[in-house]
Amino acid sequence: MTSLxxxxxxxxxxxxxxxxxxxxxxxxxxxxxxxxxxxNGDRFVSKNRAPSVLHVSRESRHEALRIYKLFFATPSAPSxxxxxxxxxxxxxxxxxEMGYDETLRDFQSYLAVPEELDSIHIIGLDYVSPKVKRPxxxxxxxxxxxxxxxxxxVVLVLRVKEGRQREMCDQRDGDFEFVxxxxxxxxxxxxxxxxxxEFARELAxxxxxxxxxxxxxxxxxxxxxxxxxxxxxxxxxxxxxxxSV
Numbered sequence: 001m002t003s004l005x006x007x008x009x010x011x012x013x014x015x016x017x018x019x020x021x022x023x024x025x026x027x028x029x030x031x032x033x034x035x036x037x038x039x040n041g042d043r044f045v046s047k048n049r050a051p052s053v054l055h056v057s058r059e060s061r062h063e064a065l066r067i068y069k070l071f072f073a074t075p076s077a078p079s080x081x082x083x084x085x086x087x088x089x090x091x092x093x094x095x096x097e098m099g100y101d102e103t104l105r106d107f108q109s110y111l112a113v114p115e116e117l118d119s120i121h122i123i124g125l126d127y128v129s130p131k132v133k134r135p136x137x138x139x140x141x142x143x144x145x146x147x148x149x150x151x152x153x154v155v156l157v158l159r160v161k162e163g164r165q166r167e168m169c170d171q172r173d174g175d176f177e178f179v180x181x182x183x184x185x186x187x188x189x190x191x192x193x194x195x196x197x198e199f200a201r202e203l204a205x206x207x208x209x210x211x212x213x214x215x216x217x218x219x220x221x222x223x224x225x226x227x228x229x230x231x232x233x234x235x236x237x238x239x240x241x242x243x244s245v
Contacts (some may be wrong), residue, residue: 142202
């Protein structure tokens, strides 16, 4: 039985144009990058590893730095978070004691370069059940979404059951991605109804349009968070709203 080829020793002998194309292709995988703001250090932090292509060789790093940029620096702390705003998802989890507090609402004001948000296409936020949602959370999420000057896709993330949410957030490390949720169609429809009501109320004055089938897919989608070692990335479900801000 033929074993899998794990090493390609002739790679250095390929013509430079082909090697560079391969390095660029290695940068085309969309990532979910978790970012949180730390008040004590006035800095943004992430549990994600840097893309491996940055550390293979000088040649690979040179090509990767054309695509991945250091994002989320603050005036007092340089960034160590590599991000591709064209395809990566900026995911801000609900992990603080007070839920989505003012650190989400004021996210843009903490940035050394606030205009960074203008280049981001996809953002992720945890779905918060009305049963546990704090009074200020809907407003803070709405203000953050409105800080983006372009239309963004919002991924509504379903976490593990509420009793284990904090434990999962504390223990997870490294890369992860989104997959389709296991909840029933009825449960998902209720989540969408809650989200419609929440954003219709808080995003007054912005365009708020429901999408019909065949119009290019939803802007808000519902997904579940899992580690990359547990599951494969799959296509987002065709559910949601169109949110232009």
